[in-house]
Amino acid sequence: MNEELMELIVDESLRFSGNALVRWAPTAKTTSEAPADRPLLSRHLYLAEPFRKPTSYPRQRNYYGLYFFSQTGSHVWHESLNEANMMMYLDHVESISAIASQPMEMVFADGGRHIPDLIALHSDYRQVVYDIKPASKISSKALEQFAKTQAVCAAVGWDYQVLAGLPDQVQSNLTWLSYFKHPLFSPVEDATSELLVTLTPSTRFDDAALTLSPGSLADGRSALFHLLWLRVVHVDMTTPIDGNTLIERSPHAHA
Template sequence: MGHDVAGERPVDLVRVRYIDRDGREHLTPLDRVTAVPFEDGRMARRVPSYRGQRHTPGRYWSATTGQLLEYESYLESKWLTLLDFDPAVVGYSVQPLEFDGVDGRGAWRHVPDVFARRDDGSGWLLDVKDPNRLGSSKVTLQRQRTARVCARLGWDYQMVGEPLEQRWANVSWLSGYRRPPNLGAELMPRLVGLAGRPVTIGDLLGFMEYPDIARAVLFHLCWKQRIVFDLDAPLRESTLVVAGEVAQ
């Protein structure tokens, strides 16, 4: 086992197992994977599905990737939606790789839940955990090991539980409008223009000839964050919205 300077602390010996986009399996030392496009790879572990299980697995269609992504629980699907909403995320995948390591506590393996690639090229690894388990010693050790490995790779790492309630309520609502609209697509430039200054949703739609059609287009623009509002406040007719470039 390797050691840090002066032998102060054992260093994890870690290999990474992953399956590339063409279905080829790789087992690679940690220092050789920084350039691997994990956001385009296949799942390193299949999500189990069986009668009587407590989790609720399913599939989420991602507007970012244009693909169906498997999730293991409803909580995990929330974070897939939040990543889909994040304009800095340009690609992501689930069950993307397996760490196979040895450290001072012994041998360990772990398949993180999600890998995301940001528009600046950086990597972001997430583990989604039941909030009731976040304080357990087993989960804490897993978090420490994974965070240590991500630090060596230069990736960000988070272990997350439930997202903020109001923010999730708003993003969940907007996710219903994540597919590009066909009917009313020509209204997008006008809506963005009218939101050049802060305006309530009710007043903005009042300018439109067909407000019901315009409403769906508006929420798609909010999903794309071309029009923005306070995500931590309830979404109402009185909610102030403004064009994204103005808000910046």
């Protein structure tokens, strides 16, 4: 779904020039602006303050707050539960050095405006702008906005992705794993190495947990959930995780 969506957005973006003015807040009390061009890559917008922060109001339907991004050790503002879930997804699957939410306002050539949801500096030095919107709510108007944003990102040199959500079971599993992302759940190094050796090619979840902590299945399970969060090992995320779930070593894991 996401690949097809991005292909459509890239195709649509060819209709737009990418000319725009970009405005952002380097600090909570200052704002800057510049044309959408290559020099913006050196302005560190992934460290910017949120350009927009809504206030609460009666019968509010969206859920906003702070997500603790484990890779950077910082709290990141979100304007909805869906945004928080997608931050969780990025925290799990990507390697990110810095991230900012609602980091800028794009003023398009036709006068339209858009504030993307995130920008992140990845460990390979790519700067990626993200928009987050459930697939069921992506209208033709939203697609045009995404296409304009893609054109602006191409002019600057930012990558661009639209995150349209995860399948329910994948999201449920990911949310559970996120409860074990704290380093305090980490097993000792020798236990992790021993586990990776035994995964030839896979083993049951509870057997793997006992390898990590022979004296306590509960402690071993917690440690294994932590390793799953870090992607040292992996499971089929499309099905519920239980004691019989097969654990495999991730391609990048080293014994």
